[in-house]
Amino acid sequence: MGAGHAHRLYRRGDSPVHALPPHCKLAAVLCFVLVVVATPREAMWAFALYAALLATVAYAARVPAGFLLKRLLIEVPFVAFAVLLPFVAHGEQTQVLGLSLSVDGLWGAWNVLAKGTLGVAASVLLAATTELRELLLGLQRLKLPPLLVQIASFMIRYGDVIADEMRRMRIARESRGFEARGVRHWGVLAKSAGALFIRSYERGERVHLAMVSRGYAGSMPVIDEVTASRAQWSYALTLPLSALAVCLLGWFL
Amino acid sequence: MHVPDGFINAPVSAVTGVVAAGAVGLSLRGARKELDERTAPLAGLVAAFVFAVQMLNFPVAAGTSGHLLGGALAAILVGPYTGVLCISVVLLMQGVLFADGGLTALGVNITNMGVVTVVVAYALFRGLVKVLPKKRRSVTVASFVAALVSVPAAAAAFTGMYALGGTTYVPTGTVLTAMVGVHTLIGLGEAAITAATVGAVIAVRPDLVYGARGLTAPLKLRVGGELVDAAPATSPGRARSPRKVWITGLVASVVLAGFVSFYASASPDGLEKVAADHGMDKKAEEHAAANSPLADYGVQDIADGRLSGGLAGVIGVAATVAAGTGVFWVVRRRRTADADAAASARAEETV
Numbered sequence: 077m078g079a080g081h082a083h084r085l086y087r088r089g090d091s092p093v094h095a096l097p098p099h100c101k102l103a104a105v106l107c108f109v110l111v112v113v114a115t116p117r118e119a120m121w122a123f124a125l126y127a128a129l130l131a132t133v134a135y136a137a138r139v140p141a142g143f144l145l146k147r148l149l150i151e152v153p154f155v156a157f158a159v160l161l162p163f164v165a166h167g168e169q170t171q172v173l174g175l176s177l178s179v180d181g182l183w184g185a186w187n188v189l190a191k192g193t194l195g196v197a198a199s200v201l202l203a204a205t206t207e208l209r210e211l212l213l214g215l216q217r218l219k220l221p222p223l224l225v226q227i228a229s230f231m232i233r234y235g236d237v238i239a240d241e242m243r244r245m246r247i248a249r250e251s252r253g254f255e256a257r258g259v260r261h262w263g264v265l266a267k268s269a270g271a272l273f274i275r276s277y278e279r280g281e282r283v284h285l286a287m288v289s290r291g292y293a294g295s296m297p298v299i300d301e302v303t304a305s306r307a308q309w310s311y312a313l314t315l316p317l318s319a320l321a322v323c324l325l326g327w328f329l
Numbered sequence: 330m331h332v333p334d335g336f337i338n339a340p341v342s343a344v345t346g347v348v349a350a351g352a353v354g355l356s357l358r359g360a361r362k363e364l365d366e367r368t369a370p371l372a373g374l375v376a377a378f379v380f381a382v383q384m385l386n387f388p389v390a391a392g393t394s395g396h397l398l399g400g401a402l403a404a405i406l407v408g409p410y411t412g413v414l415c416i417s418v419v420l421l422m423q424g425v426l427f428a429d430g431g432l433t434a435l436g437v438n439i440t441n442m443g444v445v446t447v448v449v450a451y452a453l454f455r456g457l458v459k460v461l462p463k464k465r466r467s468v469t470v471a472s473f474v475a476a477l478v479s480v481p482a483a484a485a486a487f488t489g490m491y492a493l494g495g496t497t498y499v500p501t502g503t504v505l506t507a508m509v510g511v512h513t514l515i516g517l518g519e520a521a522i523t524a525a526t527v528g529a530v531i532a533v534r535p536d537l538v539y540g541a542r543g544l545t546a547p548l549k550l551r552v553g554g555e556l557v558d559a560a561p562a563t564s565p566g567r568a569r570s571p572r573k574v575w576i577t578g579l580v581a582s583v584v585l586a587g588f589v590s591f592y593a594s595a596s597p598d599g600l601e602k603v604a605a606d607h608g609m610d611k612k613a614e615e616h617a618a619a620n621s622p623l624a625d626y627g628v629q630d631i632a633d634g635r636l637s638g639g640l641a642g643v644i645g646v647a648a649t650v651a652a653g654t655g656v657f658w659v660v661r662r663r664r665t666a667d668a669d670a671a672a673s674a675r676a677e678e679t680v
Binding site: 280 | 382422
């Protein structure tokens, strides 16, 4: 917990993108991804333009390209699926390097790869420029139910604590000579998981009592109300609006 | 199984988004009943637990390892509503913070991994616990089966969504075989870990396991050297009449079946389309009830397709309600008869 309340993806900075109100950024990213998903897959140039738009945002946010590319690795499992698509899809076949591939499957693989990558890149940029607490405030401003936001904030706040408890249990197991090597050791690991659940639940009860003793009656007071000016909204919405223009071009050209 | 952007087309993503939002809204109300005003901290901590336990690696063999998905575990430990809520919050945070699963696919992900897994697991679990003898062992067995089925069920639900709105045309049969096959294997691991974890919690704090709440032995008092059943504590606020729920449900299903089905798409659904395209349906035999007056969701002798479809829907709902009510009535009568018999036996004992 001593590491502050920043998450792994956050990158401290004071760029104009960092300074934007969180709910503007959330809305912008969501609209952008929606527009990307709605683009016809045959318009390859449109995806290049989207990538250029995201690169501009990354430049404005001073997020280095290496950082962004490293975070994109999270979608590797789906790359594997995309590579399989040309082999399993049916329809018209074409010959590439002596292999018989489905045309529809090739388009599908391109579709998943392009849209998935752009989506992940947009999310990574959002996470890299927005602090956790801000993100939760932004979700609340976007009219997510307050109870859901509270649950999410408790999860984030205590996530590190619970993960550390799990780490301490692992150290305790290992210092007693235990090493999980196969299915035969699942019993021990499951007992740890059970103990972790009991500790988490009891901690939840204690947290609730502590909150009640400080006057909690079902809702959290909002101390820092975030507001966005018209200029900030228009600045944030530049991204999805230009993407929308590209998307419309893609449909009509 | 986190679905990225661009995998499922926009309309199906939007529909599943609405489904997921509805399910989360319902769970928010239900969780307040399960946990009252402790909902926020307790559900938050359980979500953190699910998040952490997904990072716990279970070595399988030769360097490969798996991890828990946690839907069935959460449903059994904290109840279905809180379970849906916790998994949904975990998925939301994974999508927003860690770019794991696309933002537009959030509805798909929550519906699959949150709602389907939890609902299937909990329904199966409840049913099994009712059928099996009232022992701790049967809770473990029930959680094994519930977790085992819940994972392929989510895979099948994904296949359904893919058939409706997949961006690439892959035969549904291929997707179903691959998804359900792989996820049955994953489900075996999930089941073993879930059952062992539930067993571990039951051994220490059986009162914390939501699914095992009915298994506590009745309180006995020692009166004059003899064990006597203590009077059961009356739980306040449980006497809500089911009639309102029943009527609302009936009206909703009649409206859905009778009117909304007017606007349902008349074109064949994904599976039928796949079957038609591949000539699979040539081999398919006509359903045994094909000549019944309600065959293919239409009433015979009524020419207007929409009217006939709506009428068939209403009749179908009526038949289902009648059958369900009959079953429910029989079960309840038997149970009250049992309770009466037990009560009179106890009265005779004390006399």
